[in-house]
Amino acid sequence: MQIAVSGGKGGTGKSTVAINLAIALREYFDLALADLDVEAPNDHILLGVELQNEEPVHMFMPRFDYSKCIKCRKCAEVCEENAIITMRDGTPFLMPTLCSGCRACEIVCPVTGAILGGEKLMGHTYLTETPYGSPLVTGKLLEGEERAMPIVTAAKKRAKTLNKELLLVDTAAGTSNTVSKALEDSKLLIAVTEPTPLGLHDLTLILELAKLMGIEAWVVVNRADIGEKKRVEEIVQKYNAEIIGEIPYSEAIIQSYVKGEPIILTDKKEAKIFKGLAERVASYLG
Amino acid sequence: MQIAIASGKGGVGKSSVAASLIYLLKDEYSLIAVDADADAPNLDLLFGVERWEEEKELIGAKVARINTSTCIRCGICAERCPYDCIKIVDGNYVVNELTCEGCGVCKLVCPVEGVITLEEVRSGIVRKTTTKYGFPLISAQLDVGRPNSGKLVTEEKEWAKRIMKEKGIEHMIVDSAAGIGCQVIASLGGADVAILVAEPTPASLSDVKRVYKVVQHFREPAYLIINKADLNPGFKGLYEFAEEEGIPIIGEIPYDRALPKSMVMLKPVVEVFPDSKASIVLKEIAEVVKEEILK
Numbered sequence: 001m002q003i004a005v006s007g008g009k010g011g012t013g014k015s016t017v018a019i020n021l022a023i024a025l026r027e028y029f030d031l032a033l034a035d036l037d038v039e040a041p042n043d044h045i046l047l048g049v050e051l052q053n054e055e056p057v058h059m060f061m062p063r064f065d066y067s068k069c070i071k072c073r074k075c076a077e078v079c080e081e082n083a084i085i086t087m088r089d090g091t092p093f094l095m096p097t098l099c100s101g102c103r104a105c106e107i108v109c110p111v112t113g114a115i116l117g118g119e120k121l122m123g124h125t126y127l128t129e130t131p132y133g134s135p136l137v138t139g140k141l142l143e144g145e146e147r148a149m150p151i152v153t154a155a156k157k158r159a160k161t162l163n164k165e166l167l168l169v170d171t172a173a174g175t176s177n178t179v180s181k182a183l184e185d186s187k188l189l190i191a192v193t194e195p196t197p198l199g200l201h202d203l204t205l206i207l208e209l210a211k212l213m214g215i216e217a218w219v220v221v222n223r224a225d226i227g228e229k230k231r232v233e234e235i236v237q238k239y240n241a242e243i244i245g246e247i248p249y250s251e252a253i254i255q256s257y258v259k260g261e262p263i264i265l266t267d268k269k270e271a272k273i274f275k276g277l278a279e280r281v282a283s284y285l286g
Numbered sequence: 287m288q289i290a291i292a293s294g295k296g297g298v299g300k301s302s303v304a305a306s307l308i309y310l311l312k313d314e315y316s317l318i319a320v321d322a323d324a325d326a327p328n329l330d331l332l333f334g335v336e337r338w339e340e341e342k343e344l345i346g347a348k349v350a351r352i353n354t355s356t357c358i359r360c361g362i363c364a365e366r367c368p369y370d371c372i373k374i375v376d377g378n379y380v381v382n383e384l385t386c387e388g389c390g391v392c393k394l395v396c397p398v399e400g401v402i403t404l405e406e407v408r409s410g411i412v413r414k415t416t417t418k419y420g421f422p423l424i425s426a427q428l429d430v431g432r433p434n435s436g437k438l439v440t441e442e443k444e445w446a447k448r449i450m451k452e453k454g455i456e457h458m459i460v461d462s463a464a465g466i467g468c469q470v471i472a473s474l475g476g477a478d479v480a481i482l483v484a485e486p487t488p489a490s491l492s493d494v495k496r497v498y499k500v501v502q503h504f505r506e507p508a509y510l511i512i513n514k515a516d517l518n519p520g521f522k523g524l525y526e527f528a529e530e531e532g533i534p535i536i537g538e539i540p541y542d543r544a545l546p547k548s549m550v551m552l553k554p555v556v557e558v559f560p561d562s563k564a565s566i567v568l569k570e571i572a573e574v575v576k577e578e579i580l581k
Contacts, residue, residue, distance in 0.1 A: 011297005
């Protein structure tokens with residue numbers, strides 16, 4: 001079973017909700033947390049742990065054996081990313097940053113061995129034991145690499161092999177296809193938003209994505225005391241979602257964030273909010 | 287000159303800083319603003335844009351579709367899809383269009399001609415307007431579930447360059463997306479200077495270090511602005527990072543409720559609360575930008 005924490009805009013508190021919820025849900029499930037915000041993974045920092053068990057994520061990249069290449073240009077023609085250019089005589093060249101590693105060139109190449117399987121390092125996945133009983137899987141894109149999708153896919157795969165009763169995924173901001181990839185197979189989406197016009201704009205988009213994917217959506221309003229909560233309610237109603245939690249602007253949460261000590265483990269009043277949230281999630285998932 | 291504002295991490299105040307700097311520079315300099323966060327654009331909201339003068343659909347994304355009536359259900363497409371986007375739904379192989387990257391491998395490996403097609407779909411929209419402050423703004427919105435390929439950002443910058451040429455505008459200020467992926471690379475590529483915004487938290491430090499590596503890749507000079515500078519007094523990480531890398535810190539904006547308030551009011555903080563603590567520092571930063579960068 002899988003659930004996801006997401007929420008349009010960056011900085012709304014996705015990771016804060018994800019890590020605290022993950023710890024609170026230990027009472028109900030044997031679970032793993034997956035940080036799929038591979039461009040800016042931060043769950044380990046918030047949990048105060050160092051990433052462990054690094055595994056590289058390699059991507060296929062064609063290498064041409066020019067002694068065998070017949071310069072037919074098929075590889076260049078099939079490449080949807082235009083990553084292969086050809087010289088006037090048909091000799092192919094690869095522009096590595098554009099290559100998506102899909103292997104289409106290799107599939108169409110009529111000469112066995114003319115395209116060799118090269119590899120390119122795209123980033124890493126990590127499997128980190130936490131002091132909180134549930135492991136954390138993290139995907140981290142290498143700086144300078146453009147494609148997040150292979151890392152999201154690899155991290156999710158690694159998380160799934162743990163075979164936990166529950167997988168809680170924390171997604172990147174926005175609603176691009178890497179976010180859909182992270183959300184895929186979720187039974188429930190918890191969208192974190194702020195009641196500001198910018199937050200509302202992004203909330204609408206993530207709820208739209210949940211609707212398209214047929215995922216039940218709940219909303220947690222962070223910094224609920226700034227802005228207009230009424231507008232959040234209107235949007236939530238429109239998408240048949242439900243507001244299931246409100247977190248006030250909180251110095252205590254900021255401090256816990258800064259120190260890497262999850263607030264759920266304290267006796268502060270904010271901890272109760274996450275405990276309540278976990279209870280709702282647990283009873284929904286049954 | 288092309289200035290890119292980036293942060294690696296979302297929510298550290300990049301757009302608020304960008305909006306305020308643009309607001310403070312607009313009278314003295316001819317500039318165009320580009321909102322390169324196609325996933326969650328918000329400069330238009332902060333500059334009170336109510337209508338777009340011109341919109342352009344960007345058809346660029348491709349998605350695969352499987353004709354279930356001619357499909358022989360061999361499953362080779364699902365096996366070979368590099369991104370695991372083909373699943374069995376009610377007995378049929380179906381492409382999840384919201385995760386498909388449009389590479390066409392499924393079509394190539396399908397043994398039956400014509401079962402799988404690659405269809406062009408809209409990836410988003412690029413749009414242009416003149417703000418009520420007089421400078422033009424280019425913005426984009428990625429469609430839900432489409433690959434954020436950076437092509438939208440490239441298109442935005444191309445459009446901005448045309449307008450600069452037509453109108454003799456000298457400077458482009460690009461508010462880039464969070465993260466370090468293709469849209470950020472497209473934002474930073476071709477910029478003359480990068481202004482990085484970070485907050486004094488370990489998460490923000492980690493992310494700004496990552497985006498700085500991308501900046502270095504382009505060999506662009508970088509400057510750092512620390513937002514919510516007094517949020518976390520004991521935290522020295524940002525200063526150490528700036529010193530080690532030789533990045534000048536051009537301003538430390540204190541945490542100020544005027545900032546979130548101005549966001550709710552959808553105005554640059556320097557416009558609505560010009561005397562607030564944050565605005566005073568932002569004005570100092572604008573002076574440094576004028577003297578050091580736009581000189």
